[in-house]
Amino acid sequence: MASPLLRRHKPPSRLHELVKAPENHPASIERRESWDASRPATVYTTPEILPDGTPCTAATVILRTRGCTWWWKSGCTFCGYFNDVRDDVSSDDLFAQWEEAKRRTKNFEGCDMVKVYTSGTFFEDKENPVEWQEAILRETHERGLHLVVEAQAHLCKDEKLAWMASIHPGLTVAIGLEAYDDAVLRFHVNKGFNLKTWNSAVERLRFHGFRIKTYLLFKPPFMSEGDALGHSIRWIKGVSPLSDEVSINPMNIQKRTIVDRLHRSREYRPPWLWSLVEMIRESHQTISSGDSRVIVHPTAGGKIRGAHNCGSCDKDVVAAIERYSVSSDLDEFSNINCSCKSIWHDEIRSDCALPVQFGTGLSRRGKLQRLLRAP
Numbered sequence: 001m002a003s004p005l006l007r008r009h010k011p012p013s014r015l016h017e018l019v020k021a022p023e024n025h026p027a028s029i030e031r032r033e034s035w036d037a038s039r040p041a042t043v044y045t046t047p048e049i050l051p052d053g054t055p056c057t058a059a060t061v062i063l064r065t066r067g068c069t070w071w072w073k074s075g076c077t078f079c080g081y082f083n084d085v086r087d088d089v090s091s092d093d094l095f096a097q098w099e100e101a102k103r104r105t106k107n108f109e110g111c112d113m114v115k116v117y118t119s120g121t122f123f124e125d126k127e128n129p130v131e132w133q134e135a136i137l138r139e140t141h142e143r144g145l146h147l148v149v150e151a152q153a154h155l156c157k158d159e160k161l162a163w164m165a166s167i168h169p170g171l172t173v174a175i176g177l178e179a180y181d182d183a184v185l186r187f188h189v190n191k192g193f194n195l196k197t198w199n200s201a202v203e204r205l206r207f208h209g210f211r212i213k214t215y216l217l218f219k220p221p222f223m224s225e226g227d228a229l230g231h232s233i234r235w236i237k238g239v240s241p242l243s244d245e246v247s248i249n250p251m252n253i254q255k256r257t258i259v260d261r262l263h264r265s266r267e268y269r270p271p272w273l274w275s276l277v278e279m280i281r282e283s284h285q286t287i288s289s290g291d292s293r294v295i296v297h298p299t300a301g302g303k304i305r306g307a308h309n310c311g312s313c314d315k316d317v318v319a320a321i322e323r324y325s326v327s328s329d330l331d332e333f334s335n336i337n338c339s340c341k342s343i344w345h346d347e348i349r350s351d352c353a354l355p356v357q358f359g360t361g362l363s364r365r366g367k368l369q370r371l372l373r374a375p
């Protein structure tokens with residue numbers, strides 16, 4: 001008998017429908033459609049740094065949109081943004097969400113930067129109405145707010161970029177590259193574009209005078225901890241000279257994604273915090289000597305679904321990583337230690353010595369005896 005997840009009124013006609021079974025399950029759709037389309041998903045403010053290096057406050061506005069066109073066709077293996085979107089969002093809804101974001105931040109009081117995140121590509125007309133894109137570009141420019149928007153590389157087309165530059169010159173376009181490696185992009189991330197496309201997008205963005213922010217993903221699925229560490233050090237070296245800012249996002253498991261399913265079936269463990277510390281140590285020279293800013297932000301750090309260690313040292317290690325992002329001083333890590341570091345170290349050594357694709361480490365933290373007894 002088919003599992004309840006796959007049981008449906010008519011049999012799936014495409015493999016894609018089976019892969020996306022949890023995302024397209026009636027309960028997921030019902031949850032998505034229960035959101036109020038006139039209210040943004042999240043609005044918050046954080047300390048940030050302006051392009052000229054001045055510290056400032058940035059407002060982040062995450063909107064409920066129709067979502068990423070790539071996700072509806074196929075989608076990245078780790079991306080849970082679809083949880084926040086609904087396919088009937090109208091132009092009026094988006095304007096209402098923008099007004100609500102302003103209300104919640106007292107009209108961006110004290111902010112010099114606004115990050116407008118649309119769970120996809122800000123300037124893709126199928127995702128967001130053109131009149132709304134234009135209104136946001138114009139308003140932020142007129143108010144002197146530095147704007148950050150997100151995009152997929154293959155959608156950075158000359159005509160669209162020229163149009164944006166005519167309304168809001170010099171804004172930042174953030175691209176989720178995730179991996180500086182074509183095989184990883186294709187087989188681990190299912191990114192939908194390759195490095196050649198990303199390189200041309202970077203050239204075009206520069207030509208139109210935009211700033212470039214690049215996201216890298218630490219430990220995509222189907223990869224061992226040891227490989228993730230080695231790759232990320234190489235990727236930082238590769239993308240830093242081509243970006244104004246590099247943000248390394250250690251995997252955090254978003255609900256109902258492919259990575260979520262791997263994690264539940266004990267075939268994926270989010271990265272160790274020690275791996276992030278090692279990556280920072282090994283990349284410190286690149287980070288401190290280059291022109292681009294490199295930030296590591298462990299979302300859900302210390303939690304089971306985010307980058308974590310043994311449970312007792314997590315808080316201190318996350319705090320040291322956060323401090324390093326501000327100070328760029330390796331001394332932040334000099335006084336932190338824990339007995340779990342040797343377990344992590346053995347795992348990295350075995351991963352690099354043995355041909356085990358998913359790695360040699362345990363899928364969960366906790367006492368070895370308890371994990372072995374668990375079903």
Ligand code: SF4
Pocket residue numbers: 068069070071075076079080081119120152176191
């Ligand atoms: S391109 Fe971005 S929004 Fe679209 S599926 Fe991939 S990560 Fe998600």
Ligand SMILES: [Zn+2]
Pocket residue numbers: 309310311312313314338339340341
């Ligand atoms: Zn520990």
